[in-house]
Amino acid sequence: MKHPSSREFFAHWDQARGKAIAPDRSDLAPEPVRHLLADVFVLGCDQTNGYPFRIAGTRVCALAGRDLKSFDFGDLFAADGSTEMTDLLGIVANDMLPTVAGVTAIAANGNSVPLELLLLPFSTQAHTPTSLTGLLVPFADAALPLTSYRLTSWRHIHPPRLISPRMIRRLNTLRGLTVYEGLR
Numbered sequence: 001m002k003h004p005s006s007r008e009f010f011a012h013w014d015q016a017r018g019k020a021i022a023p024d025r026s027d028l029a030p031e032p033v034r035h036l037l038a039d040v041f042v043l044g045c046d047q048t049n050g051y052p053f054r055i056a057g058t059r060v061c062a063l064a065g066r067d068l069k070s071f072d073f074g075d076l077f078a079a080d081g082s083t084e085m086t087d088l089l090g091i092v093a094n095d096m097l098p099t100v101a102g103v104t105a106i107a108a109n110g111n112s113v114p115l116e117l118l119l120l121p122f123s124t125q126a127h128t129p130t131s132l133t134g135l136l137v138p139f140a141d142a143a144l145p146l147t148s149y150r151l152t153s154w155r156h157i158h159p160p161r162l163i164s165p166r167m168i169r170r171l172n173t174l175r176g177l178t179v180y181e182g183l184r
Helices: 002-019 029-037 058-064 078-097 165-173
Strands: 040-046 053-056 101-104 112-121 129-138 147-155
Touching: 002 112, 002 129, 029 040, 029 058, 029 078, 058 129, 058 147, 078 101, 078 112, 078 129, 078 147
Parallel strands: none
Antiparallel strands: 040 053, 040 129, 101 112, 101 147, 112 129
């Protein structure tokens, strides 16, 4: 993470989660990061509406030039990048992988503006809608509003476990040739 706000918000999220994969929404208290809340957002995960903003900080709304409540996060991105962004949001929400991404957007004066996007999952519980939080911050002042957001790079902060402890125990019991059926 390059932006100090991203590092600070991630540290707050990481402390709130403890040894869990992700914290509950109620565990992430806003008081310690009050000065960052203008750059913070919360997204819902909805099968029909994609990833609508539930909460968007004032600076996040200012970047887009509008109130973002109920607006789909993927719609901020240019048409050719919207699907890629939606796929990345699905990975963060479903696989519980914190992700940091580089984003560029076009300012009102036509200049390209670099931003940093931090996406952090909340733990999922029965009868609770899936959601995630994040932070979107520009690296420099820009003529607002920004348009045509594009994902330029991304990486998962904690790599996924490819082999779980359960899988290791199962592999230790196998002998000889094992055939796994797959999709054609």
